Amino acid sequence: MTEFNNVTISTVASIYFDGQVTSRKVTFADGSFKTLGIMMPGEYTFATAEKELMEFQQGIVSVLLPGSDTWQTITANQSFYVPANASFDIKVIELADYCCTYIAE
Numbered sequence: 001m002t003e004f005n006n007v008t009i010s011t012v013a014s015i016y017f018d019g020q021v022t023s024r025k026v027t028f029a030d031g032s033f034k035t036l037g038i039m040m041p042g043e044y045t046f047a048t049a050e051k052e053l054m055e056f057q058q059g060i061v062s063v064l065l066p067g068s069d070t071w072q073t074i075t076a077n078q079s080f081y082v083p084a085n086a087s088f089d090i091k092v093i094e095l096a097d098y099c100c101t102y103i104a105e
Contacts, residue, residue: 059096
């Protein structure tokens with residue numbers, strides 16, 4: 001999906017890792033939400049509360065998912081899932097534009 005209709009967008013960004021990662025919350029009419037963000041090159045560890053779908057519109061990242069010892073390369077138009085209550089490592093090789101969907105289970 002390249003655009004969202006009938007949404008509310010937070011004007012205040014969430015800023016992580018000294019400004020290297022930012023995101024903005026997009027809330028849908030049914031109360032569900034996603035975040036849209038940018039990751040600058042670097043290495044980061046994120047923790048999840050809910051299951052997440054990370055979709056990348058631009059950039060190149062390598063991700064180490066929970067329970068795996070193999071790094072996966074993710075590029076534009078690719079995605080991955082992260083389970084709830086977990087953490088994952090990501091290496092951003094080229095500036096990454098992403099959309100994160102939170103999946104309640």
